[in-house]
Amino acid sequence: MRHLLRMAAHSGRTNMHARNLAIVWAPNLLRSRDIEATGFNGTAAFMEVRVQSIVVEFILTHVEQLF
DSSP, rough: OHHHHHHHTHHHHOOOOEEEHHOOOOOOOHHHHHHHHHOOHHHHHHHHHHOOOOOOOHHHTTTTOOO
């Protein structure tokens, strides 16, 4: 998480701020067997990934308090 936070610190040049990093990394950091079982189909899978990205973004914006 601290590494991703360092990456977010360069968002002015890379456009990879916490939200974009969360969208990219959330499915890998918070894998869901439910999504894998359904084959990533449908609205439910999209909503699950959305929740994952929100959680990862929260963690990234509060790294110092959490770790």
